[in-house]
Amino acid sequence: MDWVKQQTAGKSSPRLVALDWGTSSQRAWLLGEGGRILAFRRREFGLLGATGDDPRSRTHGYEAAFDEACGDWLEADPDLPAIACGMVGSAQGWREAGYLTIPTDLAIGAADLTAVPHPRGVLHLVPGLRVAPAADGSVAGDVMRGEETQIIGALGLLPRTERPPTERPLTIVLPGTHSKWTRVENHKIVSFVTSLAGEMYGLMMQHGILGRTATVGVRNDAAFERGLATGTSVPSRGLLAELFGARVLVLDGLLDPASLPDYVSGVIIADEVRHLLPDYAAEGRILLCGNADLCRRYAKGLQVHGVATETVAEEAAAQGLWHVAVTAGLVRPTPHKNAEKETP
Numbered sequence: 001m002d003w004v005k006q007q008t009a010g011k012s013s014p015r016l017v018a019l020d021w022g023t024s025s026q027r028a029w030l031l032g033e034g035g036r037i038l039a040f041r042r043r044e045f046g047l048l049g050a051t052g053d054d055p056r057s058r059t060h061g062y063e064a065a066f067d068e069a070c071g072d073w074l075e076a077d078p079d080l081p082a083i084a085c086g087m088v089g090s091a092q093g094w095r096e097a098g099y100l101t102i103p104t105d106l107a108i109g110a111a112d113l114t115a116v117p118h119p120r121g122v123l124h125l126v127p128g129l130r131v132a133p134a135a136d137g138s139v140a141g142d143v144m145r146g147e148e149t150q151i152i153g154a155l156g157l158l159p160r161t162e163r164p165p166t167e168r169p170l171t172i173v174l175p176g177t178h179s180k181w182t183r184v185e186n187h188k189i190v191s192f193v194t195s196l197a198g199e200m201y202g203l204m205m206q207h208g209i210l211g212r213t214a215t216v217g218v219r220n221d222a223a224f225e226r227g228l229a230t231g232t233s234v235p236s237r238g239l240l241a242e243l244f245g246a247r248v249l250v251l252d253g254l255l256d257p258a259s260l261p262d263y264v265s266g267v268i269i270a271d272e273v274r275h276l277l278p279d280y281a282a283e284g285r286i287l288l289c290g291n292a293d294l295c296r297r298y299a300k301g302l303q304v305h306g307v308a309t310e311t312v313a314e315e316a317a318a319q320g321l322w323h324v325a326v327t328a329g330l331v332r333p334t335p336h337k338n339a340e341k342e343t344p
Contacts, residue, residue: 017070018321021088028069035322062094074120081330082123086146089125097125103190110328147180153320154289154312171282175294181280197272213247217258227266239271273301
């Protein structure tokens with residue numbers, strides 16, 4: 001089994017089934033009052049595992065994957081609402097959920113959700129966000145799916161005194177296969193841009209000459225920081241030239257083959273940061289949201305430019321899904337003395 005299960009301490013009745021369903025993996029949570037995580041499951045089954053030319057076959061694949069993820073939860077509590085974000089709502093997903101065009105408020109309501117009937121009930125899909133391209137070509141279009149929900153959750157995890165709406169803008173960076181740099185002002189997403197840095201790293205290390213040059217080794221932070229320095233150097237020879245330079249360093253005996261992956265990671269992250277930071281500096285305040293190890297690397301890359309960061313865990317997606325479900329009326333918070341803590 002490729003599931004990871006987690007049960008939290010304490011007692012709470014299940015209120016919501018929530019899924020972050022991406023391209024290559026699926027995370028499912030059983031949430032209790034206030035978005036409390038009662039159980040967590042992760043499976044390496046994403047959009048790529050269910051796509052196909054036959055729509056009926058694709059639908060069957062999604063239904064089976066959904067049932068395996070949380071069918072027992074729904075069998076125990078048939079009336080539980082279910083909500084999902086991510087690539088499951090893409091054109092190649094279970095059902096296309098559409099996009100909201102920025103700038104947009106982060107209050108996603110019932111009318112914005114797409115309902116997908118299935119044998120156990122209805123799954124509600126969260127829409128993605130898009131940047132509309134300019135007619136004159138001066139602004140390129142962009143899209144995101146799933147990250148909008150992580151952002152909603154990340155904002156809810158901030159101390160109440162620091163949560164938007166505020167007059168102070170905030171940049172939220174979500175490192176990953178397709179990293180997102182997002183600008184938030186007054187609880188609105190006003191701009192974002194996508195970087196293919198993570199995918200580029202994966203392709204090179206799995207299918208390129210750098211992958212053949214590297215050998216398996218332990219993590220090397222010094223090599224990563226050396227890569228950061230190379231990618232930040234001025235003047236720069238450009239990303240592609242610096243990446244090939246990593247192979248030359250190994251051939252000349254100046255870089256251990258086992259350290260090459262960390263060095264390359266540093267070069268790529270440094271190049272991403274140097275190009276996107278000027279437009280997303282947000283007065284020096286940046287929030288990182290995602291995998292803890294990857295966020296740590298981005299924090300080091302930003303520190304080179306004198307920018308301090310704060311980090312929010314990947315579980316922000318679960319909190320975001322809870323908040324969207326509350327806003328859309330899928331679940332109704334039970335009033336109690338700490339009810340103000342339930343929603344961002």
